[in-house]
Amino acid sequence: MTAGRNEADLNGITQLGNQQTKYPQDYDPKVLETFPNKHPDNDYFVKFNCPEFTSLCPMTGQPDFATIYISYVPGEIMVESKSLKLYLFSFRNHGDFHEDCMNIIMKDLIALMAPKYIEVWGKFTPRGGISIDPYCNYGKPGTKWADVAWQRLAQHDLYPEKVDNR
Amino acid sequence: MTAGRNEADLNGITQLGNQQTKYPQDYDPKVLETFPNKHPDNDYFVKFNCPEFTSLCPMTGQPDFATIYISYVPGEIMVESKSLKLYLFSFRNHGDFHEDCMNIIMKDLIALMAPKYIEVWGKFTPRGGISIDPYCNYGKPGTKWADVAWQRLAQHDLYPEKVDNR
Amino acid sequence: MTAGRNEADLNGITQLGNQQTKYPQDYDPKVLETFPNKHPDNDYFVKFNCPEFTSLCPMTGQPDFATIYISYVPGEIMVESKSLKLYLFSFRNHGDFHEDCMNIIMKDLIALMAPKYIEVWGKFTPRGGISIDPYCNYGKPGTKWADVAWQRLAQHDLYPEKVDNR
Amino acid sequence: MTAGRNEADLNGITQLGNQQTKYPQDYDPKVLETFPNKHPDNDYFVKFNCPEFTSLCPMTGQPDFATIYISYVPGEIMVESKSLKLYLFSFRNHGDFHEDCMNIIMKDLIALMAPKYIEVWGKFTPRGGISIDPYCNYGKPGTKWADVAWQRLAQHDLYPEKVDNR
Amino acid sequence: MTAGRNEADLNGITQLGNQQTKYPQDYDPKVLETFPNKHPDNDYFVKFNCPEFTSLCPMTGQPDFATIYISYVPGEIMVESKSLKLYLFSFRNHGDFHEDCMNIIMKDLIALMAPKYIEVWGKFTPRGGISIDPYCNYGKPGTKWADVAWQRLAQHDLYPEKVDNR
Amino acid sequence: MTAGRNEADLNGITQLGNQQTKYPQDYDPKVLETFPNKHPDNDYFVKFNCPEFTSLCPMTGQPDFATIYISYVPGEIMVESKSLKLYLFSFRNHGDFHEDCMNIIMKDLIALMAPKYIEVWGKFTPRGGISIDPYCNYGKPGTKWADVAWQRLAQHDLYPEKVDNR
Amino acid sequence: MTAGRNEADLNGITQLGNQQTKYPQDYDPKVLETFPNKHPDNDYFVKFNCPEFTSLCPMTGQPDFATIYISYVPGEIMVESKSLKLYLFSFRNHGDFHEDCMNIIMKDLIALMAPKYIEVWGKFTPRGGISIDPYCNYGKPGTKWADVAWQRLAQHDLYPEKVDNR
Amino acid sequence: MTAGRNEADLNGITQLGNQQTKYPQDYDPKVLETFPNKHPDNDYFVKFNCPEFTSLCPMTGQPDFATIYISYVPGEIMVESKSLKLYLFSFRNHGDFHEDCMNIIMKDLIALMAPKYIEVWGKFTPRGGISIDPYCNYGKPGTKWADVAWQRLAQHDLYPEKVDNR
Amino acid sequence: MTAGRNEADLNGITQLGNQQTKYPQDYDPKVLETFPNKHPDNDYFVKFNCPEFTSLCPMTGQPDFATIYISYVPGEIMVESKSLKLYLFSFRNHGDFHEDCMNIIMKDLIALMAPKYIEVWGKFTPRGGISIDPYCNYGKPGTKWADVAWQRLAQHDLYPEKVDNR
Amino acid sequence: MTAGRNEADLNGITQLGNQQTKYPQDYDPKVLETFPNKHPDNDYFVKFNCPEFTSLCPMTGQPDFATIYISYVPGEIMVESKSLKLYLFSFRNHGDFHEDCMNIIMKDLIALMAPKYIEVWGKFTPRGGISIDPYCNYGKPGTKWADVAWQRLAQHDLYPEKVDNR
Ligand SMILES: [Ca+2]
Ligand SMILES: [Ca+2]
Ligand SMILES: [Ca+2]
Ligand SMILES: [Ca+2]
Ligand SMILES: [Ca+2]
Ligand SMILES: [Ca+2]
Ligand SMILES: [Ca+2]
Ligand SMILES: [Ca+2]
Numbered sequence A, B, C, D, E, F, G, H, I, J: 001m002t003a004g005r006n007e008a009d010l011n012g013i014t015q016l017g018n019q020q021t022k023y024p025q026d027y028d029p030k031v032l033e034t035f036p037n038k039h040p041d042n043d044y045f046v047k048f049n050c051p052e053f054t055s056l057c058p059m060t061g062q063p064d065f066a067t068i069y070i071s072y073v074p075g076e077i078m079v080e081s082k083s084l085k086l087y088l089f090s091f092r093n094h095g096d097f098h099e100d101c102m103n104i105i106m107k108d109l110i111a112l113m114a115p116k117y118i119e120v121w122g123k124f125t126p127r128g129g130i131s132i133d134p135y136c137n138y139g140k141p142g143t144k145w146a147d148v149a150w151q152r153l154a155q156h157d158l159y160p161e162k163v164d165n166r
């Protein structure tokens, strides 16, 4: 195998390929890790599809399930995907409303890597016949991505997907 | 379980997890309850997928069925989803045209929580080979969401989903 | 329009095309009506697809929703479909477990029209993340349809449809 | 049942729930009926999904089939859906090109109810391996809906649905 | 173009490619035409998919729509598909119950071409929220296809397709 | 609301509608509850669709996710669905191989309610590009359901569903 | 049958319903025929779905297959669909690159009927694991449709459909 | 690259990877080539999915299109897939009825490689609103595959796929 | 975390969770590992869905891609899924015909774990417009699973999935 | 066969139809070849669907899989699709992060053919339950395509496709 990233390019990544992975027992944004963006002059999107998210209802303690879609435009650094997995896993025994979870995830990732743009969309399974899908986004203040964030919010989800609870 | 919302954050929610739930026998917007929005500085969307809506035809009394999609941008307070379920349930023995039901639901939710933006889209099953899908929306007057409401209405449903009555 | 059924063939059908339809307020098998089978020598299947069924939970009073598939092989008489609609509507304010509803519907239709074979399959929406799909069937005792009923039960649903609660 | 529309609100509707319905034998826009719009201050969309449309080819007399999607923003009055069914039925023995049928339907509905906006999209089954989908629209002259009509036409159908004739 | 069928093989086919096609105005099995089976020693299936069937309700006169699937094992002769189209077209202004139409179509095709086996399955669009799918079949008496007919009937439709009226 | 089950019929159900639900912290079959089968003379199937199952990998501790389909033919008693939810929830912090989980669930339900027949099929999400779907079943020894269990196992899954890891 | 187009309206159409159709043996735009647009004041779209296109690879001679979507806004005249079928058929034994075929079809249709706007999108089956989908469009110079053409090109296909070569 | 087949194993294959491929101008079974079956003791199935089949109508000359599924159990030799492609291509300018094409393909492949079992299923696009799907099969006389052929024919296509001509 | 398997139960598994995984450079069945079956008295199925298989064409060297479905009934030991991943990976730079690959995989797994039953189905992407799907199976000689293998082969794939090369 | 491209038009294409194709053993942009754009005055899009992409993880060496969608507006020259296949194949034994691969592919194609516009979207299969979809684009500086690139990036993927890892 030849490789496009050398060791220096991969510096600071401790979880990917690590066999002694410790799974956090509660919500913990400190497990998140980053690596340098090698294409910083060229704005581009990265999307994470995360269909294996689960948290707890803060009032009843019953488990909730969601697919989360995270899209961002990287700045100088990027979030490493295995550490993102561990971070999302840290919600497993944590109780919060759906709307709060999505805002918290977005804010933690903003704090971690200062992206130019980011959006987080959760699609939960129904409770009592109704399912809830929160969506939040952010563009770096003082850049044209702040305008993009507003435009994308204003245009959000004109075509809700079909949901029939089966 | 750790939790992101403390007791004060959940104050005023009486239906979620309540075993003595009384199901209203007729249309009743008073069952709706709210809780505070913890992210008021950050405009974001919340969508409810409600595929279990049923009402009656005001002329024939026969039952109608719909999936309703409600999307809104919260202001200071947010509608609690179990109380929303009870509210939608209150249409079960109530007679009204499809177009009226959607407008009524939207107006009740505006009165309840003064959202920055809201839209309601009902997709009914066919009667006589034709199905009816009303869509209404609203943006808070005097805010940029009023413009968004107009833009979203003007762009509404350029790609009608395939319907073949099966 | 010419027609294949003359007036005598349609005798006893009171609901089809009737504008004064009264919708029953509670479970009522007496609304069911029949018409004669014009092809009694030729065993054949008739299936009703009923995606607009709703009843109530006997413990909590909350509404349940299901799609019901009813397939039968007619004997001398057949159930008229508009009266079947009224019958299913009579469960709207009635409380019973999913499994009981399916057995009751099957038994009422057996009592009504003495079919050679009948099966009823309900597919409900989830409560608490789990959905329930009861299936029951029947073949006229002393006929080869009794054996068919057993064979169909033994082979039932080897390929459960994908369900993801959305 | 309680009801949101009183008798006055339903005045002029003669077909809905009527058992003596006469089906017109040829194209007849006079069967169309209207009822008052109770939400005239609040522009909103109503869509009719009509998958059971059939007409005849004006050259060969062979039957054509289409699904028609009609979306409009009501003005003072609205078209009643059962009368719409009868109107579409009146094409059953009428011969015209696909493109002409869509324009005629749109113009008849404009004449009937003076909507703020309307669009009609027909999706026909193939003849000779090719299917034809005409789309026309209209915005009330002198209103902002005239601009919307142009914008929607300019943006029409950037994503043609997959068609494989099966 | 070279061709596998010579003129004698095509003898008796008058409708295929005929420009003066007359469309029958009422139910008329005499329009059906046949051609010889060139592979009579080798039992095989031919299926016709017919999604453009329409007839009238014998009580209300309103149009009904169905997709019909016809499968058969030819004997000495086979039905020509354009004449089949004309035959199905002849139900366009004819009133009959769904169950009757399917039995009539099957019996007419048996009388026409004496197939070894045939089955007819109609899948109609809903009226009053319920759709009806009749299925009938036949195997030539005194042949093993009579047993096959029974086996296929006994195994019919263990997996009803999903129907949600949209 | 009238109801088909009286209080005696519902005796012993403690979780359904109970607001003080305690969620078990580890694997615990004792949370399962039953209710009497009111149709014991008539063998029929009940299926539970459970798309919200999660457990842990016994070697790495990382979370696993599955949809589980449980089908059974009841004997004298039936498992109550809310207690089944709690039971499946008890695997949330429990580590076991996919194949073991399915066998354990089946054996616990056999011990609980002595069904005539039961089968359990788990469909897990992929790890390392491969997903695992275990299926086990059981028929009561000495009854014809034991033969059915063998027949169903021998015929299991001749048509694997399409999986592409997206 | 009544008809909306009289003989004069249909003048010049020689292929529709014609039994002596000659299928062209090579690429031949002269087979294209037109008929007058009866709604010239009202800009509208017509789309042709053509899933039965086949041509040859100019280097290897092997057959290529595509679905072609043609959308246009008619000017004074419109292309007749059966002649379009013959025209597309004329590529059957013609060799050209995918990208060239789409541009040629568009240019021939512009030359034929001077549309206000037209676009042609071909979706080919894969060769060597890769499939090619060319898209070209055109707006009449000096009209607002020229701007529309640019806008539609700039917005083209932001959501590529899923392709997995199966 | 290491390889499991040596040169001797590939002997007689002239088309695969050959740049000078000549495409036959008419129906020609002589282009078919074979290679030895390396697993002759172990009966197994091989299926070819061929969605790019086209022939001509013997009466009108217009092109027909189909997807053909060919499944067989090899004997001593197996058909090479590139030569199969050339063979199917040889129908491109050949006229024959759908039912005849399927029987001819099956018989040519039987003559070529003496399979233990083979079946051929063609699914054509509609003409005049009706599509035709012929299916034929064969088991080697004197082997248990002859019985299998009969069983598979008797069980053929109990679940016709949904066809709506779009 | 509690766990259902103790250390002894996991003995001999070296790859699962191992960070120093060496990926084999050529076909190598020795990477396969096993673990004990804890439910040997209870025959059950385990299926592996493997949509990420790739090998090379032995004549041209070009890469081939497939989804492979492996189903088996375990005997005393079971194949560990991460080692199965490495084994399938070992075909990455290996050249063999599709049909040979499937037979080799099946035989290697039989040699590894002596299953009661096993089947392997590969579904490849097309080359030259045609895709190939080999299927082979095996039942332990002298057991009833040998009969099952024959029955499953005889019933194999009566409903080929739709393939259109897109 | 007649052909639209003459020999001069095809000059410089060495791989298409070439039997001695050498597959590169590591990442190699020099295999890319071009041919002249015959429609340079008419901006249009060409999309390549590439569902058979595979590379290696730079840290663990394990194989990754993706579908790549490449869309571009040609300048003077265009990339030949078989050489593109070889180029993408050259990543087969090359290690790089998903985000890097997409940027590299885009930059190599810009260097090769100086397109007016290009975009590259990779959709990978999941690792650890999360899948990554990078998207990058480019418009020629100093042209209106530079603005288009920004607009398309700002509007990118408002509707993430459903992903459930199965
Ligand atoms: Ca669903
Ligand atoms: Ca359809
Ligand atoms: Ca549908
Ligand atoms: Ca008649
Ligand atoms: Ca689903
Ligand atoms: Ca009321
Ligand atoms: Ca289709
Ligand atoms: Ca549905």
Ligand SMILES: [Ca+2]
Pocket: C026, C027, C093, C094, C095, F001, F002, F003, F004
């Ligand atoms: Ca009651």
Ligand SMILES: [Ca+2]
Pocket: F162, F163, F164, F165, F166, J166
């Ligand atoms: Ca998938």
Ligand SMILES: [Ca+2]
Pocket: G162, G163, G164, G165, G166, I165, I166
């Ligand atoms: Ca596909």
Ligand SMILES: [Ca+2]
Pocket: H001, H002, H003, H004, I026, I027, I093, I094, I095
């Ligand atoms: Ca090797």
Ligand SMILES: [Ca+2]
Pocket: D166, H162, H163, H164, H165, H166
């Ligand atoms: Ca279809």
Ligand SMILES: [Ca+2]
Pocket: G166, I162, I163, I164, I165, I166
């Ligand atoms: Ca496909």
Ligand SMILES: [Ca+2]
Pocket: G026, G027, G093, G094, G095, J001, J002, J003, J004
């Ligand atoms: Ca030519």
Ligand SMILES: [Ca+2]
Pocket: F165, F166, J162, J163, J164, J165, J166
């Ligand atoms: Ca999926």
